[in-house]
Amino acid sequence: GEDVEQSLFLSVREGDxxxxxxxxxxxxxxxxYWYKQEPGAGLQLLTYIFSNMDMKQxxxxxxxxxxxxxxxxxxxxxxxxxxxxxxxxxESLRDTGRRALTFGSGTRLQVQP
Amino acid sequence: xxxxxxxxxxxxxxxGSPLSLECTVEGTSNPNLYWYRQAAGRGLQLLFYSVGIGxxxxxxxxxxxxxxxxxxxxxxxxxxxxxxxSGFYLCAWSGGDQETQYFGPGxxxxxx
Numbered sequence: 001g002e003d004v005e006q007s008l009f010l011s012v013r014e015g016d017x018x019x020x021x022x023x024x025x026x027x028x029x030x031x032x033y034w035y036k037q038e039p040g041a042g043l044q045l046l047t048y049i050f051s052n053m054d055m056k057q058x059x060x061x062x063x064x065x066x067x068x069x070x071x072x073x074x075x076x077x078x079x080x081x082x083x084x085x086x087x088x089x090x091e092s093l094r095d096t097g098r099r100a101l102t103f104g105s106g107t108r109l110q111v112q113p
Numbered sequence: 114x115x116x117x118x119x120x121x122x123x124x125x126x127x128x129g130s131p132l133s134l135e136c137t138v139e140g141t142s143n144p145n146l147y148w149y150r151q152a153a154g155r156g157l158q159l160l161f162y163s164v165g166i167g168x169x170x171x172x173x174x175x176x177x178x179x180x181x182x183x184x185x186x187x188x189x190x191x192x193x194x195x196x197x198x199s200g201f202y203l204c205a206w207s208g209g210d211q212e213t214q215y216f217g218p219g220x221x222x223x224x225x
Contacts, residue, residue: 030212031212031213033213035216040219040221041218041219042119042203042216042217042218042219043157043203043205043216044216045213045214045215045216048213088156088157092212100147100159100162100172101159101212101214103156103157104156105155105156106155106156
């Protein structure tokens, strides 16, 4: 079945690295995504990784994928106060024909100055 | 470039009243369109998706409905709102066989 889980809350100090974790259950996932939601706003696509990759880096963001453990992580280097938001992990399952994403419940990142 | 719009941004409606939320997409043709609901402090629940004009798939049984009268237009409706319909409604699009979804700014609905 489809189930994506994330921890609810993470607090870090400005300048530190943040690591947000996600686990998923369906091994047929094709793409895995990270979205950012600021208060009162829609979801902003941050990055995504194809399931045959194990790492992707994009400026301050590093995504690690462990397919064996079905574990996805997002590392934000040099975390800034502007990074405070809710971060959603999502998986895409091509085989279902549904063409929709299954989202985790989101991790609220709080960056303390 | 592609843009996605939603309106209204905020809506306060009494229980039992009708609802119409609109989503439009510019800069792309034949997009897949999605309606999600986000309850307070929760993740996103897929409500409807559409792969073309007049083609709507419903994910959960409820008192909401969706329509796609134009390729670029996706409407979420209800004949009679319930208190439990309160939430943040997000529209998203993806292009053809591409799976990545891009979200609109959302509509916050409060049913009193």
